[in-house]
Amino acid sequence: MFLVRNTPSCVSSVVGAHSEVAATFAASCSNRCEDIRINQRFPKFLPHAAQFTSSSNRIFSRIKAIVSDLDDIELSYSLRPNVQSAGKVGVLLLNLGGPDKIEDVQPFLYNLFADPDIIRLPPNARFLQPLIAKSISILRAPKSAEGYKAIGGGSPLRRITEDQAFALTNALRKKGLADASVYVGMRYWHPYTEEAIQQIKNDGVGRLVILPLYPQFSISTSGSSFRLLESLLKSDSSLRTLKHTVIPSWYQRKGYVSAMVDLMVAELQKFREPNGVEIFFSAHGVPKSYVEEAGDPYKEEMEECVQLIMSELTTRGFTNHHTLAYQSRVGPVEWLKPYTDDSIRELGGSGVKSLLAVPISFVSEHIETLEEIDMEYRELAIESGITQWGRVPALNTNQAFIDDLADAVLEALPYVGQMVGPAENSLVPIGDLDSLMEAFDRERRAVPSPVDMWQWGWTKSAEMWNGRLAMLGILAIVALELSTGQSILKQILELD
Numbered sequence: 001m002f003l004v005r006n007t008p009s010c011v012s013s014v015v016g017a018h019s020e021v022a023a024t025f026a027a028s029c030s031n032r033c034e035d036i037r038i039n040q041r042f043p044k045f046l047p048h049a050a051q052f053t054s055s056s057n058r059i060f061s062r063i064k065a066i067v068s069d070l071d072d073i074e075l076s077y078s079l080r081p082n083v084q085s086a087g088k089v090g091v092l093l094l095n096l097g098g099p100d101k102i103e104d105v106q107p108f109l110y111n112l113f114a115d116p117d118i119i120r121l122p123p124n125a126r127f128l129q130p131l132i133a134k135s136i137s138i139l140r141a142p143k144s145a146e147g148y149k150a151i152g153g154g155s156p157l158r159r160i161t162e163d164q165a166f167a168l169t170n171a172l173r174k175k176g177l178a179d180a181s182v183y184v185g186m187r188y189w190h191p192y193t194e195e196a197i198q199q200i201k202n203d204g205v206g207r208l209v210i211l212p213l214y215p216q217f218s219i220s221t222s223g224s225s226f227r228l229l230e231s232l233l234k235s236d237s238s239l240r241t242l243k244h245t246v247i248p249s250w251y252q253r254k255g256y257v258s259a260m261v262d263l264m265v266a267e268l269q270k271f272r273e274p275n276g277v278e279i280f281f282s283a284h285g286v287p288k289s290y291v292e293e294a295g296d297p298y299k300e301e302m303e304e305c306v307q308l309i310m311s312e313l314t315t316r317g318f319t320n321h322h323t324l325a326y327q328s329r330v331g332p333v334e335w336l337k338p339y340t341d342d343s344i345r346e347l348g349g350s351g352v353k354s355l356l357a358v359p360i361s362f363v364s365e366h367i368e369t370l371e372e373i374d375m376e377y378r379e380l381a382i383e384s385g386i387t388q389w390g391r392v393p394a395l396n397t398n399q400a401f402i403d404d405l406a407d408a409v410l411e412a413l414p415y416v417g418q419m420v421g422p423a424e425n426s427l428v429p430i431g432d433l434d435s436l437m438e439a440f441d442r443e444r445r446a447v448p449s450p451v452d453m454w455q456w457g458w459t460k461s462a463e464m465w466n467g468r469l470a471m472l473g474i475l476a477i478v479a480l481e482l483s484t485g486q487s488i489l490k491q492i493l494e495l496d
């Protein structure tokens with residue numbers, strides 16, 4: 001029995017190993033690593049303690065020699081990926097996608113609501129999903145289209161994600177991974193994940209690192225893309241052997257946290273009194289049931305992410321107060337609280353005069369930063385008495401951020417084709433898709449739909465359904481009158 005543990009600096013350790021186990025581990029390392037540094041921590045071995053870099057064969061015999069007559073040892077290995085061998089490397093960036101133009105809005109919304117991870121129906125109602133998606137997308141399209149019109153007639157997501165892919169390719173090249181190709185797979189619009197997988201297949205990629213562009217994991221975002229990928233990989237026999245690894249979330253990475261703080265400091269310095277500014281983290285919400293009933297780690301990861309950012313900000317000399325709230329609620333069910341609009345009103349009411357909004361759940365500009373935060377929430381803040389307003393830009397192709405993504409890819413490469421977990425600093429394990437889906441959200445419990453399926457009252461959907469029911473009623477009356485030859489009113493009176 002041994003345990004391979006992953007740590008942030010890409011150190012793996014074998015605990016309680018026999019010489020045989022250590023040797024097996026070393027042999028498996030030899031496929032993945034061009035060098036292994038051995039740090040021997042067990043006190044008995046201090047005389048032998050060694051830190052060296054060598055070829056895997058030398059390490060293999062070295063471990064065998066050291067541990068041949070001992071049962072209990074603890075060894076830790078720093079692995080540096082063998083970036084040049086074992087097949088062409090691909091990196092698949094996963095993202096949501098957005099409508100490129102106004103005509104795309106309704107079909108984009110259809111794709112989103114047809115996703116069983118966005119509207120989670122009970123198994124016996126799943127056949128209704130396309131019908132529900134069609135109705136909701138038609139009803140919501142006018143409101144969404146207004147938002148997209150306000151930001152120039154479409155989502156900037158495709159352009160920004162493709163720029164990020166290009167920047168990541170260059171960063172990987174600079175770090176020694178010359179032949180890697182970076183692909184973009186969107187969940188709900190072009191270029192679709194299916195297209196990216198086809199390209200990966202055509203290019204003969206042998207090792208794939210799957211990297212969602214969401215820092216924190218949610219069933220509704222990374223989870224949905226992983227589930228789709230899982231079915232794509234399983235349904236194509238030539239892809240079943242594609243070796244891959246997944247980075248489920250990366251909000252805890254020092255490079256990401258530090259890049260966010262760089263951007264925040266630059267914005268804070270634009271205020272007259274930087275230390276008096278309320279730092280207002282606004283995360284995209286999810287229905288509360290995702291967290292409480294389906295076990296989504298999103299809220300926990302979000303809170304931890306905010307703590308990490310705030311402690312880095314403190315080390316840079318800032319002592320600001322902060323708030324975390326959740327935006328972009330859709331439909332009547334309860335979402336994660338506090339809601340962004342309520343929090344802004346409260347902060348304004350309690351006398352806060354300067355506020356810096358920090359979008360935290362997404363790394364590109366999109367409709368919810370450019371329209372919802374920059375227009376709607378800014379206006380609300382001013383109405384609520386906040387006189388100085390600022391907003392931290394999205395990371396987009398920020399160099400420090402892209403370099404950190406490149407490091408994340410390099411660190412994940414040794415784990416391609418290998419399940420490792422649970423990672424110390426992540427709430428979800430790094431590993432292959434199968435094991436990840438197995439470890440997380442296995443039961444896929446149905447939770448209430450986040451969107452309006454039906455609302456009583458004088459709403460648009462009620463109007464539509466009332467109209468349809470009235471039509472059905474009239475048809476039924478006509479059919480009854482034709483079949484009985486009597487007036488329906490007369491029949492009702494006779495029944496009485």
Ligand SMILES: C=CC1=C(C)c2cc3[nH]c(cc4nc(cc5[nH]c(cc1n2)c(C)c5CCC(=O)O)C(CCC(=O)O)=C4C)c(C)c3C=C
Nearest residue numbers: 098099118144155218220221284285286330361366367450
């Ligand atoms: C971490 C980010 C996101 C989570 C979590 C998330 C959950 C979630 N979203 C909806 C419904 C909609 N989302 C829409 C747009 C949208 N959502 C995200 C990110 C997260 N969503 C982004 C980045 C975007 C914008 C894409 C762009 O075009 O710029 C939309 C469409 C826009 C609108 O009509 O408001 C809807 C609808 C649900 C129901 C949900 C969790 C269950």
Ligand SMILES: [Fe+2]
Nearest residue numbers: 096284285328
């Ligand atoms: Fe969303």
